[in-house]
Amino acid sequence: MDATPTTPYRTAAAIARAIATIATDSFGPTPETLRTLGDIARHLSAAADVFDAYEPITIPGLTGHDMPVEAAGELWLVEELVFDRPATRIPADITEYVKAPLTGRSLPFPDPLNPLNDRDTAKEKVLRDALEQLHADTARAAADVDGWMRDVLEAWKQHMRLAAAVYADQMRPCNQP
Structure with missing residues (x-):
């Protein structure tokens, strides 16, 4: 090897x-x-x-x-x-x-959240764009694995928090069909 x-x-x-x-x-x-x-x-x-x-x-x-x-x-x-x-x-x-x-x-890459409001839609776009840019930055991924991975996981963590908020919003009685 x-x-x-x-x-x-x-x-x-x-x-x-x-x-x-x-x-x-x-x-x-x-x-x-x-x-x-x-x-x-x-x-x-x-x-x-x-x-x-x-x-x-x-x-x-x-x-x-x-x-x-x-x-x-x-x-x-x-x-x-x-x-x-x-x-x-x-x-x-x-x-x-x-x-x-x-x-x-x-x-x-995370699945789309399909938020019900423009604020969360904008947040999701920013997070998805950030993750896409991190994934495309292969030079940094190779040169700074720790820093790159920290940034990737931070983007995921923020997306997961947003996903929980979007889900809660979608489950509110006023947003149910």
């Missing part, structure tokens, strides 16, 4: 570690949420360690990068934790950022 930090496995490890650090630095509304953030960080760190030590399988004629089974298991646990605990304010698709260097898939 190429030991340079630009290999897909090293990139995946760097992204996993950046998210783990952010999860560790995050605050939660309850002790349970804080424990979950710690668990998320531990599983991401474990996945990063696997990526760093991984010797990829090369098969002539096959393109792409294989996913180490142990790392896939750790990432699956992260997915379960963030799905079960939305109070972490970590998006359910967060592991797609880690997997992207190996899979070549597009980075995750």
Whole structure:
């Protein structure tokens, strides 16, 4: 395996570690949420360690990068934790950022919220545009993984807060058909 930090496995490890650090630095509304953030960080760190030590399988004629089974298991646990605990304010698709260097898939993007008022529509546009710009900034993503990932997660966190507000607005009796 190429030991340079630009290999897909090293990139995946760097992204996993950046998210783990952010999860560790995050605050939660309850002790349970804080424990979950710690668990998320531990599983991401474990996945990063696997990526760093991984010797990829090369098969002539096959393109792409294989996913180490142990790392896939750790990432699956992260997915379960963030799905079960939305109070972490970590998006359910967060592991797609880690997997992207190996899979070549597009980075995750939030579904449209379809707010009922112009103010929330404008906020959503600003957040979606910011996330789109962050996703397109591949130079920064490569040079400053930690800072880039912090900005990405902040955009997601703000979008998740807006989504909760939009949902509450849509559920108000006066907005029901």
